[in-house]
Amino acid sequence: MFKYAITRKPSRSLVDGLSDADYGIPDYKKAVAQHNDYIDALKECGLDVTVLEACEDFPDSCFVEDVALMTPHCAILTRPGAPSRRGEVKHIEDTVKSFYENIERITSPGQVEAGDIMMAGDHYYIGLSERTNQIGADQMISILEKYAMTGSVVEMSEVLHLKTGLGYIEDNTLLACGEFLSKPEFQKYDIIEIEADHSYSANSVWINGTVLVPKGYDRTVAVIKAAGYKVREVDVSEYRKLDGGLSCLSLRF
Numbered sequence: 159m160f161k162y163a164i165t166r167k168p169s170r171s172l173v174d175g176l177s178d179a180d181y182g183i184p185d186y187k188k189a190v191a192q193h194n195d196y197i198d199a200l201k202e203c204g205l206d207v208t209v210l211e212a213c214e215d216f217p218d219s220c221f222v223e224d225v226a227l228m229t230p231h232c233a234i235l236t237r238p239g240a241p242s243r244r245g246e247v248k249h250i251e252d253t254v255k256s257f258y259e260n261i262e263r264i265t266s267p268g269q270v271e272a273g274d275i276m277m278a279g280d281h282y283y284i285g286l287s288e289r290t291n292q293i294g295a296d297q298m299i300s301i302l303e304k305y306a307m308t309g310s311v312v313e314m315s316e317v318l319h320l321k322t323g324l325g326y327i328e329d330n331t332l333l334a335c336g337e338f339l340s341k342p343e344f345q346k347y348d349i350i351e352i353e354a355d356h357s358y359s360a361n362s363v364w365i366n367g368t369v370l371v372p373k374g375y376d377r378t379v380a381v382i383k384a385a386g387y388k389v390r391e392v393d394v395s396e397y398r399k400l401d402g403g404l405s406c407l408s409l410r411f
């Protein structure tokens with residue numbers, strides 16, 4: 159069960175965020191409204207939510223998931239692969255420290271964005287992406303092992319972050335699409351296949367029995383409900399324009 163979440167309000171500079179998507183420029187007002195609803199959804203799942211002020215110097219800083227990995231035993235501050243995002247870490251450091259005694263960090267030349275890390279119990283899958291390199295993944299695995307957890311790397315090439323195409327929703331169940339459907343390491347899970355035209359919704363998040371699913375993906379909602387979960391839809395269309403998934407907008411621990 160999760161108790162806490164950390165989020166950061168979107169900045170007006172959001173419009174300058176990194177993006178390879180082709181859905182247009184995010185609308186700031188709409189992004190703020192969607193962020194408020196996202197926070198409501200986290201609270202409905204029973205989380206105590208810390209909302210950090212917007213950070214104008216960092217257009218992508220509302221995607222807090224990438225700058226820290228929060229485990230039950232320690233928090234690990236990352237070193238984002240995107241140079242424009244590296245400075246986000248120092249802005250969240252004090253908040254992370256206020257929740258954890260054990261703080262670790264990824265150091266140069268290691269690079270990790272925690273959107274590339276999927277937790278499944280005590281094990282953490284780490285995607286090797288354009289943002290997360292082998293050195294960073296090795297550092298992460300050593301840190302996890304120090305606290306009696308484990309990690310392994312996942313080769314990937316189709317999406318920005320590992321969790322862009324994968325979501326572990328507990329009970330041995332995995333949402334997956336594209337290249338992740340056939341990976342040998344995931345065959346031990348009950349895989350719910352997310353169709354290619356719904357791939358954005360593979361990034362859905364389990365929180366205390368409810369699965370938050372991005373709004374607009376009815377078939378995904380139907381299969382998750384059919385598997386026995388409660389679903390809460392959240393509209394994150396403005397964040398999708400920046401390649402941001404639903405999970406990226408919070409740290410949950």
Ligand code: CIR
Binds near residue numbers: 223272318321402405
């Ligand atoms: C970026 O490219 O870094 C941001 N525009 C989106 C980050 C999304 N984060 C995530 O998938 N964990």
